[in-house]
Amino acid sequence: MTDLLWLVIAMPLAGAVGLHFVGRLLKEPLAGWLASAAVGGSFVVAAVLALPFIQGGEHAEVVQLWDWMPAIGARLEILWDPLSALMSLIVTGVGLLIHVFAIGYMHGDERYHRFFANLNLFAASMLTLVLAGNYAMLFLGWELVGLCSYLLIGFWFTRKSAAAAAKKAFIVNRIGDFGFMVGLMLVFTTFGTLSYSGIFERAGEELTTGLATLIGILFLVGAAGKSAQIPLYVWLPDAMEGPTPVSALIHAATMVTAGVYLIARSAAIFELSPVAQVTVATVGALTALVAATIALAQRDIKRVLAYSTISQLGYMFMAVGATAYVAGVFHLMTHAFFKALLFLCAGSVIHAMGDRQDMHEMGGLFKKMPVTAITMGVATLAIAGIPPLAGFWSKDEILASSFARGGWYSALWVIGLVTAFLTAFYMTRQWVMVFLGTPRWEGAADPHESPRVMTVPLVLLAVLSVIGGLANTPWRTGLEHFLEPAFELVQLQHPPEGFWMFVLLAGLSVFAGLAGVGAAFLTYREPRESWRGFEEGFEPLWGMWEHGYRVDDVYGQVIVAPGRRAAEGAAFGLDLPLIDGAVNGVARLVRELGDRARFLQTGFVRNYGALLLAGTITVVIWLVAGT
Amino acid sequence: MVDAGWYMGLAGALFLIGALGLLLRRNALVMFMCIELMLNAVNLTLISAGRALNDLTGQVAVFFILVVAAAEVVVGLAIIVSIFRLRATASVDELSELRG
Numbered sequence: 056m057t058d059l060l061w062l063v064i065a066m067p068l069a070g071a072v073g074l075h076f077v078g079r080l081l082k083e084p085l086a087g088w089l090a091s092a093a094v095g096g097s098f099v100v101a102a103v104l105a106l107p108f109i110q111g112g113e114h115a116e117v118v119q120l121w122d123w124m125p126a127i128g129a130r131l132e133i134l135w136d137p138l139s140a141l142m143s144l145i146v147t148g149v150g151l152l153i154h155v156f157a158i159g160y161m162h163g164d165e166r167y168h169r170f171f172a173n174l175n176l177f178a179a180s181m182l183t184l185v186l187a188g189n190y191a192m193l194f195l196g197w198e199l200v201g202l203c204s205y206l207l208i209g210f211w212f213t214r215k216s217a218a219a220a221a222k223k224a225f226i227v228n229r230i231g232d233f234g235f236m237v238g239l240m241l242v243f244t245t246f247g248t249l250s251y252s253g254i255f256e257r258a259g260e261e262l263t264t265g266l267a268t269l270i271g272i273l274f275l276v277g278a279a280g281k282s283a284q285i286p287l288y289v290w291l292p293d294a295m296e297g298p299t300p301v302s303a304l305i306h307a308a309t310m311v312t313a314g315v316y317l318i319a320r321s322a323a324i325f326e327l328s329p330v331a332q333v334t335v336a337t338v339g340a341l342t343a344l345v346a347a348t349i350a351l352a353q354r355d356i357k358r359v360l361a362y363s364t365i366s367q368l369g370y371m372f373m374a375v376g377a378t379a380y381v382a383g384v385f386h387l388m389t390h391a392f393f394k395a396l397l398f399l400c401a402g403s404v405i406h407a408m409g410d411r412q413d414m415h416e417m418g419g420l421f422k423k424m425p426v427t428a429i430t431m432g433v434a435t436l437a438i439a440g441i442p443p444l445a446g447f448w449s450k451d452e453i454l455a456s457s458f459a460r461g462g463w464y465s466a467l468w469v470i471g472l473v474t475a476f477l478t479a480f481y482m483t484r485q486w487v488m489v490f491l492g493t494p495r496w497e498g499a500a501d502p503h504e505s506p507r508v509m510t511v512p513l514v515l516l517a518v519l520s521v522i523g524g525l526a527n528t529p530w531r532t533g534l535e536h537f538l539e540p541a542f543e544l545v546q547l548q549h550p551p552e553g554f555w556m557f558v559l560l561a562g563l564s565v566f567a568g569l570a571g572v573g574a575a576f577l578t579y580r581e582p583r584e585s586w587r588g589f590e591e592g593f594e595p596l597w598g599m600w601e602h603g604y605r606v607d608d609v610y611g612q613v614i615v616a617p618g619r620r621a622a623e624g625a626a627f628g629l630d631l632p633l634i635d636g637a638v639n640g641v642a643r644l645v646r647e648l649g650d651r652a653r654f655l656q657t658g659f660v661r662n663y664g665a666l667l668l669a670g671t672i673t674v675v676i677w678l679v680a681g682t
Numbered sequence: 683m684v685d686a687g688w689y690m691g692l693a694g695a696l697f698l699i700g701a702l703g704l705l706l707r708r709n710a711l712v713m714f715m716c717i718e719l720m721l722n723a724v725n726l727t728l729i730s731a732g733r734a735l736n737d738l739t740g741q742v743a744v745f746f747i748l749v750v751a752a753a754e755v756v757v758g759l760a761i762i763v764s765i766f767r768l769r770a771t772a773s774v775d776e777l778s779e780l781r782g
Binding site (some may be wrong): 469655656658660661664665668 | 702705708713769774775777778779780781
């Protein structure tokens with residue numbers, strides 16, 4: 056049965072290729088439904104083939120597809136184990152809902168079919184990444200999702216800001232990829248292969264701690280680029296230039312989780328390096344905190360969510376850094392549900408407000424778009440970590456595991472707790488600002504609820520956000536049992552045992568969440584002047600947060616500007632004078648020689664005759680003298 | 683028999699006169715006559731050398747040269763006549779369009 060696994064990647068790929076070439080001939084919604092069907096088909100295949108894992112006991116399987124570069128252990132092969140099964144279900148399931156939403160959202164766009172072709176290509180690439188059986192195939196998927204991200208962020212490429220954002224995303228990603236590639240080379244030189252089966256089991260014997268640390272840190276660099284952690288997160292807020300379904304799918308639910316997946320998959324390597332683990336967790340925690348502070352002060356509805364994504368990804372890194380891999384993947388899953396929902400709702404709101412995104416000009420939208428408002432409210436509570444919604448269970452498991460690990464990780468636990476408060480605060484702030492209070496848009500827009508093709512996915516995701524947490528409660532660790540075979544080689548970190556410990560830790564995080572929700576609700580329910588005053592009261596901090604600590608400016612001064620100067624120097628100082636000069640110089644030399652030699656051609660026969668005679672005499676003398 | 687050297691000398695003198703004439707005269711027909719003079723000087727040289735060395739090769743070579751010279755004169759005169767018909771001049775100094 057698992058020989059059908061290739062369909063999971065092939066169907067969206069076929070959809071992408073087909074829509075790319077003949078999509079123009081299809082009438083509007085058909086292209087969207089075809090693309091959705093392709094992803095839906097992948098979901099069905101993946102679900103059916105994942106059943107043995109759900110029933111328990113089944114072990115991982117490798118399905119060979121094609122010999123690509125067998126010499127370095129790089130075949131096209133699928134590793135089908137609980138982790139890759141779960142990831143593919145998330146990608147195809149949430150992806151399917153987002154595809155359907157986009158059918159309505161992208162209505163009227165002149166490159167409708169191209170959008171769905173790119174979206175399908177993304178799905179195929181992401182599935183290649185998660186189903187890969189070796190690092191080479193993973194890297195192939197890794198690069199392809201980067202490409203799709205570029206294509207989709209810059210989908211409305213006639214807008215300069217969108218084109219610039221796409222370029223920025225790709226370039227910053229590339230920096231991470233450089234680290235990743237060096238890490239892969241180290242892996243190859245140590246193990247002689249890039250295939251998982253040849254690496255993870257031998258990791259214990261072949262890797263020294265130092266080498267494992269180095270590889271771990273390099274993988275972290277790659278993951279930080281893809282998953283928007285410090286210092287390579289700057290592309291994600293700009294990526295909001297893309298259409299909202301893109302933000303939902305790529306920059307919330309799937310692509311950005313690739314870094315977390317990479318670290319989880321490489322658990323056997325990280326197992327050997329406590330230093331790398333601590334680094335991962337610390338980067339995650341700091342990113343979570345910093346991004347949360349920035350999200351507090353954002354006005355654009357999508358930017359809040361962008362920084363929120365960065366922050367929640369920080370939580371996932373905290374988890375995998377503390378070797379609580381199940382907790383990290385659990386949060387990956389629940390985050391996919393509620394973050395995709397949040398983005399889609401934001402898209403719904405933007406659609407209704409006539410493509411405007413400034414929250415200062417929204418308000419009072421609850422009555423106009425009740426479905427959107429309620430589902431977004433559910434997602435907000437979920438991300439704030441209010442039980443019994445999904446976000447509570449996964450976030451709490453991360454915090455508790457970090458606390459249990461002790462030492463430095465306890466400090467990270469404190470950071471996580473503070474961030475939870477901030478998360479609840481800024482998310483509630485957003486919800487209240489958009490949906491409650493007196494309208495601030497005074498007839499400049501005509502807000503209306505979105506069509507069913509857009510609201511049904513919202514409702515489904517809301518349901519998942521509510522019940523998704525039950526996958527892994529302390530009393531029924533379903534997800535952990537499911538994922539166990541994938542993490543056989545490593546020691547998993549668990550939350551502390553004991554009912555009262557659970558109550559204490561959970562109580563603290565719930566308290567932080569409720570405090571955040573309450574504070575934001577009370578502050579932003581008031582009229583605009585009141586909360587503007589509150590925000591201004593925090594100056595100059597608020598301004599710093601609003602501008603993201605001016606990190607983009609700093610990067611611009613320190614990296615981009617010298618880079619541009621170097622490029623200009625090389626182009627105008629080296630290439631133009633030296634290389635162009637050499638080529639032009641040859642031409643000029645030939646012309647000069649011609650100019651000088653021209654005097655010989657007088658056109659007078661007698662001159663030619665004289666030269667002939669002179670030459671002949673010279674030759675004769677030379678011959679005679681030679682004898 | 684007179685010493686072959688005298689014949690060579692005569693031939694050399696003829697060649698020199700022909701060469702100088704070729705360089706110094708402007709009339710195309712006269713230049714042609716000088717070319718013929720040079721060719722015949724060479725013929726004389728070859729014959730003298732053949733006589734002196736008792737070898738018939740010299741006379742054989744002269745045969746070839748005579749034939750070629752005749753053919754060349756035909757072509758050359760035809761060209762000069764065409765140019766004269768076009769330009770009404772036989773002076774080679776007037777024919778300098780092929781300057782660089």
